[in-house]
Each structure stands twice: as C-alpha cells, then as structure tokens.
Amino acid sequence: MPAQEVPAPEAPATRREHDLLGDREVPAGVYWGVHTLRALENFPVTGTPISAHPQLVAALAAVKEASARANQELGLLGEAKADAIAAACAEIRSGALHDQFVVDVIQGGAGTSTNMNANEVVANRALELLGHDRGDYRHLHPNEDVNLSQSTNDVYPTAVRIAAITAARELLDAAGVLQDAFAAKAAEFADVLKMGRTQLQDAVPMTLGQEFSAYAVMLGEDRQRLAEAVELIHEINLGATAIGTGLNAPPGYAETARRHLAGITGLPLVTSVNLVEATQDCGAFVQLSGVLKRFAVKLSKTCNDLRLLSSGPRAGFGEINLPPVQAGSSIMPGKVNPVIPEMVNQVAFEVIGNDLTVTMAAEAGQLQLNAFEPVMLHALAQSMSMLRAACLTLAERCVTGITANTDRMREAVETSIGLATALNPHIGYTEATAIAQEALRTGRGVAELALERELLPADRLAAILTPERLTGTVG
Structure with missing residues (x-):
C-alpha cells in the first residue's frame, strides 16, 4: 500500500508582538503590527483608512527613505538595513502595500498611529527583503531603525506637506483643463450677442463670449492663488523631532534628510529657519484651505450661472443648452436637468465646510504642537481631490458641449x-x-x-x- 501522505503543517494565523501595554496577537499575513492594531481598535471613526489618500502614503515612504539614507550617511544606520528600508519605501512609493495602511484618517495622537503604521509596514517588508520573518524585530525594528532620528511631530507634518503639494499640482492641472474649455467657448461665442444682467434684471448688451471669457479669467486667477499658496507648503520641519529642538537627532541630520527627501521627491523643499515655530504652526494649511474655499466659491457661482442661462428650455432664460447626460425625471417626460453643475455646487459646499474644519483645527493647537493635523490632512486632501474631479467632469461632460441659442439672445437684445x-x-x-x-x-x-x-x-x-x-x- 502506498504510504499515507502527511499533511503539511498549517501556517500560524497570528504572530505575537509587544508594546508598552503588553503582548498582542497580530494577523500573521499583514505587514502592520501591534501599534497599528491598537489604533484600529481605538479609532473606528470614519471607516476611511489613510490608504484613501495615496499621496500621503507615498509621502510617508519618501520621508522614511530619506531618513534612512540620512542616518546611513551620518553613521547611525548600517548599509544593509538602510538599503532594505529604502527598497521597501521605493515599493510603497510605486504603489505597493498601500492596502496595509489601515488606520483611520481621524485619530488622536497628532498622527502617531499613522507614523507607526508606516514604520511597521516598512520594517516588515524590509525584514522580508533581508530574509527574515515579519515581526522578527531583532533584525530590524520599526522604532529603533525605521523611525531613527525622527518623531511623529516632524515626520507627519512633512509628509502632509508633500502630499498636499502633489494633490495641489493635480488640481492645478485639472483647473487648467476647465479654464481652457471656457476659453475655447469664449472664442466660439465671440460674436454671439446677448443681454447682460445685474441683480437678474436687464442691464446692457454684451457677447456670450465675454461672459464665458470671464469664467476662464476667474479660473486663471484662482490657479495663480493656489500656486502661490502651495509655495508656502514647501517649508518642512523634518529634523525637529518632538518639539523643534532636534533632540535625539544627530548634528546635521535636518539638512541631510532634507537633501535626500528633495532628491527622492523632486521638490525644492526647504527646512524652516525656526523648527520650534514650524512644529506648532499650521498657518500654511489655513492659507491653502482658504484658497481652496475661494476656488470653490467662484466655481460654484459659475455653475449657478450655467444653470440660470440654460433654464427652461421654454419657460426660463434658455440662452444656452447644456449637453444632456441623463434623463432628468422619473415622472416628467423629456425633462433634462443640469446635473453636472449641480454636482459641482455640492462639491463646493463640501470644500467650504472643510475650510471651517481646517480653521478650527489650526486654532485648537496648544503650545509646542498641534494635535489635530490628521483632520486637516483629511479635509485638505478631500477638498483637492473633489475639486480636481469636479473640474475635469465639468469640462468634459458639460462645458465642451454647450451650445448657444443665438436667435433668442439677439431678439432679447433688440427688444x-x-x-x-x-x-x-x-x-x-x-x-x-x-x-x-x-x-x-x-x-x-x-x-x-x-x-x-x-x-x-x-x-x-x-x-x-x-x-x-x-x-x-x-x-
């Protein structure tokens, strides 16, 4: 009789990890560890993990990679560990392991849970690259090695700034697409006469091209203001450690880490001249949020105009036609609604509310640290992501397809x-x-x-x- 096969032993379902509160069982297949586990238990708030903001995850990896190279250059970290950390970070920056960044975007601790989530994922992937098991921190440790010379209080704000720059650049590009769409319509409608209105009453004649040109100019102004606000975000506090004194970071670390981080990200980052101030001040986030609110307000006003000008089609202004993109009613046959401008209006309302969130969170900071940067990051990232999508959708599914009712407008002018x-x-x-x-x-x-x-x-x-x-x- 053939020998009976012996089943292979099952892989353990968990691994044991330790922190200052004691031992916990962590799922064996994950790259995060005990600190992340506790954060998952402590902050079941929004259901939105930090992986929902991929710019932040990539920025955290960039900071960890730059720090590893700085520590190696300054003689604090061996080549093998530095190379493994850098390789793990490069994978994360390319999009790998983002599903392992699981802590909720809203959390206490000034971003400590986010920083530890990053430390653990990087450490466990680096351990694999070195030929060790996940959780075998004797060979490479999340705090001792990945977080060496750092604190949440300089890692997290620096990563938030890099993420904000990336998101803002994407928004600037999308706003440019919308600006170009309005400018193209301005040229197309350059000779189309119509009545201008003030306070919804007849004013004096103008062209539809002039009306659309104003929308393009407004977008151009807001893009310029946004670009100016983003310049302020390039100032970082990496090397400040806990409160800006640089305690536990070696001499030269701040500049060395900044140099590596600038090389990794391709951004002209600068270290704040006063790290104590930079660690507690969130003014640049308030400025950025205010510009986003300005952008949202003016974009919403523009969409209000599009809805008015297209109202009807018989009993309203009826001066322009928005492209029909879906049926407008479950009961009224033939009705088509201005759903794209309506969507943009709602995005604007959300952005305006987010600005208040950022304002209150910045104001609530106390002494040497603001503990509320997680909600600022979430609000800013959400605002920029939604505005970007709104601009592209408005351009592609509305503005480019607008047509003019020329005869109706000219008759209104003449009478x-x-x-x-x-x-x-x-x-x-x-x-x-x-x-x-x-x-x-x-x-x-x-x-x-x-x-x-x-x-x-x-x-x-x-x-x-x-x-x-x-x-x-x-x-």
Whole structure:
C-alpha cells in the first residue's frame, strides 16, 4: 500500500508582538503590527483608512527613505538595513502595500498611529527583503531603525506637506483643463450677442463670449492663488523631532534628510529657519484651505450661472443648452436637468465646510504642537481631490458641449429696454428713462420710440444703438 501522505503543517494565523501595554496577537499575513492594531481598535471613526489618500502614503515612504539614507550617511544606520528600508519605501512609493495602511484618517495622537503604521509596514517588508520573518524585530525594528532620528511631530507634518503639494499640482492641472474649455467657448461665442444682467434684471448688451471669457479669467486667477499658496507648503520641519529642538537627532541630520527627501521627491523643499515655530504652526494649511474655499466659491457661482442661462428650455432664460447626460425625471417626460453643475455646487459646499474644519483645527493647537493635523490632512486632501474631479467632469461632460441659442439672445437684445442706457449721453437720463418706461409698458422698441419722439436723427440713433458697439467689441 502506498504510504499515507502527511499533511503539511498549517501556517500560524497570528504572530505575537509587544508594546508598552503588553503582548498582542497580530494577523500573521499583514505587514502592520501591534501599534497599528491598537489604533484600529481605538479609532473606528470614519471607516476611511489613510490608504484613501495615496499621496500621503507615498509621502510617508519618501520621508522614511530619506531618513534612512540620512542616518546611513551620518553613521547611525548600517548599509544593509538602510538599503532594505529604502527598497521597501521605493515599493510603497510605486504603489505597493498601500492596502496595509489601515488606520483611520481621524485619530488622536497628532498622527502617531499613522507614523507607526508606516514604520511597521516598512520594517516588515524590509525584514522580508533581508530574509527574515515579519515581526522578527531583532533584525530590524520599526522604532529603533525605521523611525531613527525622527518623531511623529516632524515626520507627519512633512509628509502632509508633500502630499498636499502633489494633490495641489493635480488640481492645478485639472483647473487648467476647465479654464481652457471656457476659453475655447469664449472664442466660439465671440460674436454671439446677448443681454447682460445685474441683480437678474436687464442691464446692457454684451457677447456670450465675454461672459464665458470671464469664467476662464476667474479660473486663471484662482490657479495663480493656489500656486502661490502651495509655495508656502514647501517649508518642512523634518529634523525637529518632538518639539523643534532636534533632540535625539544627530548634528546635521535636518539638512541631510532634507537633501535626500528633495532628491527622492523632486521638490525644492526647504527646512524652516525656526523648527520650534514650524512644529506648532499650521498657518500654511489655513492659507491653502482658504484658497481652496475661494476656488470653490467662484466655481460654484459659475455653475449657478450655467444653470440660470440654460433654464427652461421654454419657460426660463434658455440662452444656452447644456449637453444632456441623463434623463432628468422619473415622472416628467423629456425633462433634462443640469446635473453636472449641480454636482459641482455640492462639491463646493463640501470644500467650504472643510475650510471651517481646517480653521478650527489650526486654532485648537496648544503650545509646542498641534494635535489635530490628521483632520486637516483629511479635509485638505478631500477638498483637492473633489475639486480636481469636479473640474475635469465639468469640462468634459458639460462645458465642451454647450451650445448657444443665438436667435433668442439677439431678439432679447433688440427688444430690451437696456438699450436706453446708451442714450443717456445724447438725450439725458430723464428722457432715456421715459423711453425705457414706455417701451416696458407698451412692448415697443427703444429705437422705435426714440425716432417717434424725434430726439435724434435716424442715422445717428442707429449708430448709437448698434448692439455690437455697445459690447465694446467694435470701435
């Protein structure tokens, strides 16, 4: 009879790890450890892990890699350990192991749980690269080696800044796409006459191109303000350790780590001239958040305009047509809603609320540290991610497909009492007002009434009331 096969022993389901509170069993297959386990238990808040912000995960890996190389250069970390840490960090920066960054984005401890999650994942992957088992910290330790010369209080703010720069650059690119879309429509509609409005009442003529050009210019201004705000984020406090005094970091560490971090990220990072100030001050985040709020407010206003201008199609303004992207009603046949601008409005509301969150979190800092940077990171990252998606969606699924109802707009110009404004310099405000009132009461045209009253010669009146001249688009 053939020998009976002996089943292979099952791999252990857990591994035992130790921290200052005692021993805990950690799932054997994960790269995180006991500190992360406790954070998972302590902060079941949003259900959103830090891996939802991949820019932050990549930034944490960049900081850990730069720190390892700085410690190696300064003689504190051996080549084998430094190489293993750097290799693990490079994998994370390329997108690997992000699912192992599991702690909730909202957490106590000023980001300590996030920092330890990173330390443990990097350490356990580095152990594998060195040929050891996960959790065998005798050979490479999350605190002693991966976190060497560091504190959460300089690692986390530095990583948040790098993540914010990355997210802001992506938003700047997306806003550029939307700006270009509005600029293209401005050129397309350059000769399309319409009435301008103030306080939703007829004002004076303009072109639809001028209207869309204003939207493009507003976006350009906000992109410039955002780029300026991002410049402030390039100042980091890596090397400050706990409160800015640099305790437990060797001489030269701050500059050495900054140099390596700048090389890894490709960013022109600078070390703050006063690390005590930099460790507690969140002013740059408040500035960035304020610019994002400004961006959101103006973008929402633009979408309000698009909804008004496209209202109808018969009983509203009906000046432009937004591209139909879905049926608008479960009961009203044929109804199409301005769903893309409505989505952008709601993104703006969220960003405005996030700005208040950042403001209150920055204000709540005490003495040498602000413990509330996790919620600032979450708010800023969410705002930039949502605004980026909103810009691209608005450009691609709305603005590029807008068409103009040219005849309807021109008829409104020719019959509007707003043309009476152009008569002020020639017949006086009182006479122009009388004509406007009669035109409104009778439905007759301004030009017709001015000729009937023989206030101006016909040829001069025609020149004055040429709508194209009133828009400033001809000499």
